[in-house]
Amino acid sequence: MPYKTLENLRVLIVDDQRPFQLLLKGILYSMGATNIAFVQTGEQALSKCSHIPFDVLFVDYNLGSGKNGRQLLEDLREKKLLHPAAIYMIVTGENHVPMVIGAVEIEPDDYIIKPFSQSVLRTRLQKIQNRKAQLAPIYQAMHDDQPELVIEACKQERATSSRYQNLCTRIQAETHLKLQQYADAESLLSEVLAFNRVNWALLLQARLCFEQKRFDESMEFCNEAIDTNRLFAEAMDLKARNLIAQGQLEEAMAIVTHAVTISPFSVSRQNLLMDIARELSDLPSLVMASKQIYEITRRAARQEVIHLLNYIRTVIDAASRSEETAQRNKYQQEALLALHRAKREDTVIRDFDFELFESLCQARLESLSGQQYLAKKTYAEVAERVEAQLTAEADPETPDDVPPPPHSTADAILLLNQIGEYEQAVALADRLQSFSGVVDPVLQKLFDEQQQRVEQRRVQFQELNKRGIQSYKEGNYSQALQLFEQALDVAPMNTGSALNLIQTAIQMMADPKLKKPVDLVEKCRKTFRVVDNMPLPEHHKERYKELLNQFNKLKEEKRSFR
Known part of the structure; x- marks a missing residue:
């Protein structure tokens, strides 16, 4: 039959x-x-x-x-x-x-x-x-995302003393945790653990303690679960989180690295590895975890371009933080390869302006190679597209629909900070805050870390520029020129300081009483390149035109300066 x-x-x-x-x-x-x-x-x-x-x-x-x-x-x-x-x-x-x-x-x-x-x-x-x-009522309630019905169905099934007591208890405890009903979850788990130290109950109890910041207790349950099953990667993840909460980053890194070796296909586990690697400045682990997240998710039904973007951003960031030339070159090559591969074969970029993202990344790589002018020129070529994306309005037919933060604006800010255009970076960042979409946590961390790294340079630049302005107001043009040059050494592509230097040089050339350095005209010409054909805020644009006219007029009046 x-x-x-x-x-x-x-x-x-x-x-x-x-x-x-x-x-x-x-x-x-x-x-x-x-x-x-x-x-x-x-x-x-x-x-x-x-x-x-x-x-x-x-x-x-x-x-x-x-x-x-x-x-x-x-x-x-x-x-x-x-x-x-x-x-x-x-x-x-x-x-x-x-x-x-x-x-x-x-x-x-x-x-x-x-x-x-x-x-x-x-x-x-x-x-x-x-x-x-x-257990049909339980599975139906879970499928319908109705946690309260899940709990009620579990209670009814457990009351029948069925063979699925443990499974129902587990599902009910997980649902209590999801709803932050900690007392109910602990009551259930304590009942189970009093008779049987099963791993699922140990892990849930460890989660419960962790969420209540009872880190020592949580660690004990994690260790017991791992001792019972040496391949229990989920317990290792939670143990790592406890170690992080207690400031033991090296130990957390060791255990989550082991968990990734056991089971590498979990996005949450790779994100945890990224977080720890970032705190420890472990660039190889950071890049590898970011790449793995992209590889895991690139075949998912809900393909999210953010994982690809963050992988490339992370590699470029690693290049900027690398102290060894060979390592920096390696990461730069990896970023270029990832950009090429994505453009060639990845359907995930189909509905995204990847060409704009690529240009901004290319400019960041040029800056890292010391080609600051070329980096700024590359930005100039796409600045209008960045602006257009930033100012794009929500669909007028759905006025309550606020668009997510434009991806390219984030990369433009990273670039502007990198080349020392701090004022423009701050202005873009302020406008970006008007978007209510959730900022990706990886991107937010890249922003925060870059801000910390550039803060010292930014403060140093602002101090030199401020002192230069003060010296100029006092008529001490030679000192002002020197201070603006020092400011541009810190931020070579800063428009404001470049215009300050040009203005000071023109003032020195125009005053017959002042002793003029022999290279003053060439210095002025060279500095003009920082702003020539570049996108400028309106106040800089007017100032640039005025200074260029003054410089050309001086050259005509005093042909010896040519």
Whole structure:
């Protein structure tokens, strides 16, 4: 008699190996399945699921160059394309630790290693179907994002003394934590741990203590969980967070690095590694984690360009912070390669002005190579596009819809600070604050760190420029000239100080009583290059025209200055 569990159910097999598709199809037919579809990639599976509500999915973990079984499950959940009773089973021949742990962490309904027998598959499927049927109200409430109903359904199921007591307790405790109902969560977890020190309860209790800033207690539960399971990467993540909270960054770095080795495919884990690496100025780890986040997310259904942008920004930032020339050159080359690769093959940039972003990054790289004038010239070529993006208004048909902060403006600010155009950077930053969209945390950290690094130079520049202005007002033009030159040594492309130097030089050339340095005209010509053909604020624009006219007039009047 044929096995009836799969009868009348829609089954999807996602595997890039045709022989295994046929093998599994034969097994499933003998178990009663008659409605079986096949696809070879995660992208095809996502498309098919958007049109057909499959009941059972058998998905190979490794699906070639596209999204893998873990990413497909995340995408299906994100888009709510799995109905509450659907079964998602990862089927793979991979048994490497990172693959297995990475799959288990995402919590599919089951994970089965090839090869397997029909009897094993039948038993595993029946267990899942029984559980899904018994806990249907809970899964439905979870699918509908109704946490209060989840808790109530769990309570009702636990009252029946069913075989799913532990699972219901776990789901209820997780939901209490999600709602910050700490007393209820602790009561449940204490009840479980009094009889059985299971790892899920240890981890949830550790999370509870951490969220209440009971770091020592949280650490104890983390250590107990890790002692029980040396591959418990999630407990290692939480232990690292406890160590960070207690200021033990080196120890946190060691444990999260180990967790990443065990299971590298978690975006939250890679973000944690980035945070610690940034605090420790560990540039190689910072860049590697940023790249890994981009690689993990580039095949996701909700492709977010921000991960690509932040990877390239992080590499450029690492280049700017590198003290060794070889390392700085290495990061510059990596940034250029990433820009080229993204433009050549990445669909994630399709709806984004990547050309503008690329130009701003190119200018930052030119600045790092000492080509300050070229960097400013590159910015001049795209400044109007930056301005246009910044001033773009929200859709007039939806006046309450405030657009997110323009990405290119952020990169323009990073560039302007890098070349010493502090006033323009501050002006852009002030305007950027008018956008209510959430600023990406990685970008915010890059901003904050750059601000800290340039603050000393900015203060030094402002002091020199201020003293130069004072000397000019006092008629001490030689000293003013010297101070403006020193200010431009600190910020070579600063428009305001360049105009101050030119004004001082013109004053010296025009006054017959003053002793004039022989290179004064050439110095003036060279400084004009800082502002020639550059985008200028209105007050600088008028001043530039006036000074240029004065300089040309002086040259005509005193041909000896040519």
